[in-house]
Amino acid sequence: MIRLFLPSLLLGALALLVGSAPAQAQVCDESLAYITETTRTNYSLGYENYRNEDYCAALPYLRWIIENEPMFASQGDPDERNYRRLAETYEAIATSIEDAATKRTYLDSALVVREQMYEAMAANNLEIDPRIQLLHEARFYAQHAEAYPAEQERLYDLYVEAHEMAPDSTDDYYLNEIARMATERVASEEMDPMTARDLVDALLPYADDPTYLQGVRDSFRLEPIEQWAFLYEKYQEGDQTEEIIGPLFGLTIQLDTLITEAHPTVDRLALRRELLPLAAELNPTPQILSFLGAQAVNDGRVDEGMTYFERAIEMTDSNSEKADLYYRLASTLYSEGQRSEAYQTAGQALQFDSNHGPSLYIRALVVSGTIRRGSVQAQAGAWCVA
Numbered sequence: 001m002i003r004l005f006l007p008s009l010l011l012g013a014l015a016l017l018v019g020s021a022p023a024q025a026q027v028c029d030e031s032l033a034y035i036t037e038t039t040r041t042n043y044s045l046g047y048e049n050y051r052n053e054d055y056c057a058a059l060p061y062l063r064w065i066i067e068n069e070p071m072f073a074s075q076g077d078p079d080e081r082n083y084r085r086l087a088e089t090y091e092a093i094a095t096s097i098e099d100a101a102t103k104r105t106y107l108d109s110a111l112v113v114r115e116q117m118y119e120a121m122a123a124n125n126l127e128i129d130p131r132i133q134l135l136h137e138a139r140f141y142a143q144h145a146e147a148y149p150a151e152q153e154r155l156y157d158l159y160v161e162a163h164e165m166a167p168d169s170t171d172d173y174y175l176n177e178i179a180r181m182a183t184e185r186v187a188s189e190e191m192d193p194m195t196a197r198d199l200v201d202a203l204l205p206y207a208d209d210p211t212y213l214q215g216v217r218d219s220f221r222l223e224p225i226e227q228w229a230f231l232y233e234k235y236q237e238g239d240q241t242e243e244i245i246g247p248l249f250g251l252t253i254q255l256d257t258l259i260t261e262a263h264p265t266v267d268r269l270a271l272r273r274e275l276l277p278l279a280a281e282l283n284p285t286p287q288i289l290s291f292l293g294a295q296a297v298n299d300g301r302v303d304e305g306m307t308y309f310e311r312a313i314e315m316t317d318s319n320s321e322k323a324d325l326y327y328r329l330a331s332t333l334y335s336e337g338q339r340s341e342a343y344q345t346a347g348q349a350l351q352f353d354s355n356h357g358p359s360l361y362i363r364a365l366v367v368s369g370t371i372r373r374g375s376v377q378a379q380a381g382a383w384c385v386a
Helices: 011-018 022-027 039-051 055-068 081-094 100-123 130-143 149-165 172-187 193-206 211-219 224-236 242-255 257-262 268-282 286-298 302-315 319-335 339-352 357-369 376-385
Strands: none
Touching: 039 055, 039 081, 055 081, 081 100, 100 130, 130 149, 149 172, 172 193, 172 211, 193 211, 193 224, 224 242, 224 257, 242 257, 242 268, 257 268, 268 286, 286 302, 286 319, 302 319, 319 339, 319 357, 339 357
């Protein structure tokens, strides 16, 4: 795909390309140029002056080459280097010009030459890297912001588009620029902080030095209720990806009644029940399986609930989580009248936390229930277990 810089060529730029603009005479004196009809001679003189950064001296020769034999190469196959040199020459001359209109004309000429270059490359079946093309365009407008104020709004989109084409090839400079522009968009309320933080999170794995990106990310701090509101809005819009469902479910549990206070129209409990199976399908963590187990038990699906608890126990490596999960299982067994199994299961919890209070209490209930209520033996047995 050829990406053209300008949809139409400015008359001033065209005039520069053919060497008849009055503005050009004010900048470069071409009276000393020795233009011949020999391509190789003009090529050599143009290249030598270009290499020595004598851009005014190089300009007439480079322009002649483009007008007469643009793909000429002193050695090897034809290529686009003459176009690149002429574009860079116009741009370099523009940097020395104070008059804004004249500067803009030279810069426009550089854009025109690059547009012609891509057309010539396509016509000669030369490979065009659209990512590099995007980056050149963006860098050009960034370096000449005063001359192209209206184009500054496009830079963010150009950098992001180029990055998405080949993320592993994006230099830190461009990653940092994307993050910096995201910061500006947050400040102007064009982008919400959560979106900006997600963007920077996506950039971080590709940075050789993530220091700047991490600093930008940390600047996008949100109150938990604001994070919840952002995620809930995305969910309402139909986004059921793991990046939305997981954090939304977690915050719905964590914030509890704060959600009702801040968003009274939201049925928090119904939302929690709605999100739970989605979260379990996307990422069945021990915590989510535990919630599924509790919900199943509350709904009367006891066997299903205990299965969830058992799966959660197998999945977790945390001793404290194992103790809590064994307690939940023991509590369910006790409620179902399976006192002996409840006692044994609570004992398994105590293997991971010998001072796990809820499990000690379950065992005390079982012991006291096996002896006549209120007897000295029952009280003593419960006390010993606890």
